């Protein structure tokens with residue numbers, strides 16, 4: 001759980017193709033966290049992020065939903081960066 005001003009949110013970080021992205025853990029379909037069970041975000045193939053509630057699929061580097069009930073919408077970004085090999089909140 002993280003804080004931004006007055007807002008509390010859940011976030012997660014993915015590494016893919018040498019790049020790091022942070023996303024707010026809230027599906028644009030119904031507002032639920034993606035991971036089900038907790039901390040399992042990628043599909044078995046490891047190419048897309050999966051929302052465990054209704055099956056939406058997201059590209060991990062730009063957050064675009066490419067399948068499921070919210071196709072065309074995006075995850076909300078969470079600004080992170082890599083600093084000396086560690087992921088830190090930007």
Ligand code: FES
Nearest residue numbers: 027029030051054
């Ligand atoms: S809440 Fe994610 S697909 Fe419905």
